[in-house]
Structure formats: structure tokens, C-alpha cells
Amino acid sequence: MKHILESDHHVGDWLTQHQFPAYRRKQIQRWLFQGRAEGFDDMSDLPKALRDQVSENFQIWTTKVVEHQKSADGTEKLLLELQDGGRIECVLLREENRRTICISSQVGCAMGCVFCASGLDGVDRNLTTGEIVEQMLRLQRLLPEQERLSHIVVMGMGEPLANLDRLLPALDQASSPDGLGISARRITISTVGLPPAITRLAKLNSRYHLAVSLHAPNDELRNEIVPVNSNIGIQTILDAADHYFEVSSRRLTFEYVLLADVNDRPEHAHQLASLLKARNVLLNVIPYNPVAGLPYRTPSSKAIGNFRAILLKANINIQFRQRKGDDIDAACGQLRRKTVKTTELVDIEPLN
Numbered sequence: 393m394k395h396i397l398e399s400d401h402h403v404g405d406w407l408t409q410h411q412f413p414a415y416r417r418k419q420i421q422r423w424l425f426q427g428r429a430e431g432f433d434d435m436s437d438l439p440k441a442l443r444d445q446v447s448e449n450f451q452i453w454t455t456k457v458v459e460h461q462k463s464a465d466g467t468e469k470l471l472l473e474l475q476d477g478g479r480i481e482c483v484l485l486r487e488e489n490r491r492t493i494c495i496s497s498q499v500g501c502a503m504g505c506v507f508c509a510s511g512l513d514g515v516d517r518n519l520t521t522g523e524i525v526e527q528m529l530r531l532q533r534l535l536p537e538q539e540r541l542s543h544i545v546v547m548g549m550g551e552p553l554a555n556l557d558r559l560l561p562a563l564d565q566a567s568s569p570d571g572l573g574i575s576a577r578r579i580t581i582s583t584v585g586l587p588p589a590i591t592r593l594a595k596l597n598s599r600y601h602l603a604v605s606l607h608a609p610n611d612e613l614r615n616e617i618v619p620v621n622s623n624i625g626i627q628t629i630l631d632a633a634d635h636y637f638e639v640s641s642r643r644l645t646f647e648y649v650l651l652a653d654v655n656d657r658p659e660h661a662h663q664l665a666s667l668l669k670a671r672n673v674l675l676n677v678i679p680y681n682p683v684a685g686l687p688y689r690t691p692s693s694k695a696i697g698n699f700r701a702i703l704l705k706a707n708i709n710i711q712f713r714q715r716k717g718d719d720i721d722a723a724c725g726q727l728r729r730k731t732v733k734t735t736e737l738v739d740i741e742p743l744n
């Protein structure tokens with residue numbers, strides 16, 4: 393049985409092979425992406441024979457919702473169980489007119505950022521294209537009928553640039569008018585900073601917004617909190633990011649998770665300002681969302697204020713992201729950790 397969300401060609405090919413008219417593909421897509429069909433039987437403008445045959449060959453849902461949390465601020469989080477028992481998280485955020493979803497790209501994560509819950513047990517595997525699209529559809533179905541998803545951030549579990557080959561076809565379905573119809577400008581891929589993969593993305597498809605998780609203004613500190621940095625280095629990442637900017641003409645975002653007494657000192661703010669000042673970037677500072685069992689803390693509001701003032705004075709375009717879903721386990725990977733029992737972990741080869 394094929395996952396219908398795995399590729400937008402599968403069902404089209406199948407329809408042709410079975411002598412069904414090609415326009416049936418668009419009808420099915422509309423039910424899945426614009427409508428709320430849970431099964432092929434809900435697709436009431438398809439002939440019964442087609443509905444029966446298509447349901448013998450394709451499945452729509454491969455995941456099970458094992459937990460659904462709702463925050464007082466409107467944030468909702470799903471914990472999904474995959475067919476092989478792996479678990480991933482995805483989130484719906486409500487902000488004024490925005491309906492943003494945060495989706496995962498891998499089960500676990502291999503990057504090992506020391507403050508993050510997702511990578512504590514390493515990576516299990518890449519998500520398939522269908523599993524990535526399925527998160528989008530599950531979250532869209534949490535909205536009332538008249539509301540549509542407006543933004544996607546690939547900032548859930550995993551390193552999206554280590555799974556580019558499956559992610560890009562999923563984002564194609566998200567941005568296609570036959571799919572979710574979300575403009576590519578409203579889709580952000582967040583990366584720990586893998587230069588060859590950034591360059592590859594620039595070549596393959598530079599329509600998406602790129603966010604780079606920097607978290608430290610010098611290599612010594614970054615090697616400590618983002619261990620993969622030891623083999624990469626900030627300068628190489630900045631070069632690749634500059635190249636992406638040139639090719640895409642889209643302003644880059646740099647993310648900086650503020651950890652008390654680790655990377656929140658005035659000297660860090662000054663160094664960060666000099667790294668970024670010649671660049672047309674947005675700096676997104678995120679006060680740490682504490683993870684049970686990890687020793688990191690959110691800085692005091694005084695430390696946050698000082699950090700901000702230094703960057704503002706240096707004319708850096710800075711934005712402080714509000715933490716959302718504090719009353720649920722919204723920090724990436726937290727909910728899964730609370731519920732995960734045993735996982736067998738295998739190392740996967742980075743694709744790039």
C-alpha cells in the first residue's frame with residue numbers, strides 16, 4: 393500500500409494506468425489539502441468504483457496521534473507515532489492572523505546541541521516525504537474550516553538539511569497551489585548550519601527562507617554548545633549563508649537561544665554584533681525554554697535586556713521571539729522525551 397502523501401505523482405500515475413481521467417488527481421488533492429477528507433469514502437464527487445480501488449492501493453494516514461496538548465495561548469502540540477513505533481512532535485501556533493506550524497524532519501537528531509531535548513538520544517531515522525506532509529495535514533485539521541495554515545517552520549525535531557531529499561518534495565506539496573498553497577516566502581527551513589547542504593539548497597531551490605541556528609559568537613563557545621561546529625566553524629557557515637542570500641535575495645535569519653551565564657554576557661552581544669553588522673540579517677533571539685534534566689536556565693530579564701540593548705545600539709535587526717506553549721511541553725523534543733519508553737538508535741549517514 394502506498395502513502396498517498398509520499399509523492400504527488402503516485403496517484404496521478406496510478407489513475408492513468410487504470411484509465412481514470414487525469415482531472416481526478418486534482419479532485420483528490422483538493423479533498424486532502426483544502427478539504428478535510430479523512431478517508432477516500434469522504435470524497436463524495438468521486439465515483440464509488442474509483443474510491444474503492446484507490447483505497448485498496450493508497451493510504452492517507454500512516455501515523456497515530458498519541459497525545460494532543462492545548463496551551464492557554466492557543467498553541468497545540470501533537471505527538472505522532474509512526475508505523476515503526478518512532479515518535480515525532482509537531483506544533484500549531486496561533487498569532488493574530490498567522491497560523492504557523494512547526495514540523496519535524498527526523499526522528500531524533502544527530503546534531504547533539506547540548507541544551508536541546510530532541511537530540512539527547514541521537515537520531516533514529518529520516519522522516520519520509522509522506523510523514524512530513526502528514527504532520528501538515530494533521531495540524532491543518534485542528535483549525536476551524538474557514539481558517540488556513542499561513543506559515544511553516546521546519547524547526548521541530550531533527551536537522552532538516554540532513555534530510556533535504558525528502559523534505560523538499562514535502563515543501564513542494566506545501567507550496568503548490570494544488571497542495572496547501574502556502575507561499576514559499578512563508579516557509580522557513582531552520583538549520584544548525586551545514587555548509588555543503590546550504591550550498592546544495594541554494595542550487596536546488598532557493599525560494600525558501602533560511603534560518604541558521606548560531607547560538608554563539610565565537611567557535612570556542614559554539615563548539616561547546618553546538619558540538620557539530622568543531623568540524624565546521626562559524627566562518628564557513630557565514631560564507632555559505634552569504635551565498636544563499638546572494639542566490640535567493642531573501643534576508644537570512646540567525647537564531648540565538650539565550651542561555652543564562654553561557655552565551656548571554658555583554659561580550660557575547662558585542663561579538664555577535666560585529667559578526668552580523670555588515671550583513672542584511674534578522675537576529676532572532678529566543679530565551680531558553682528549560683528542558684527537564686538539563687542544567688541550562690533562562691536568563692534573567694535584566695540579562696536579556698542588556699543583551700538586547702547592545703545589539704540594538706549596534707543597529708542589528710533584532711527580534712525577541714516570545715516563548716509559546718509554556719504550559720505544554722512546547723520546547724522541541726520535550727513531549728516525546730516524557731512519553732518515550734525505549735528506543736533503539738542507529739546512526740545514519742549524513743546525506744551531504
Ligand code: SAH
Binds near residue numbers: 648678680681
Ligand atoms: N536542527 C535545526 C532545526 C530544529 S531546532 C536547527 O538547529 O535549527 C529549531 C530551533 O530550536 C533551533 O534554533 C534550536 O536551537 C532551538 N531550540 C532547541 N531547543 C530549545 C529550547 N529548549 N529552548 C529554546 N530553543 C530551542
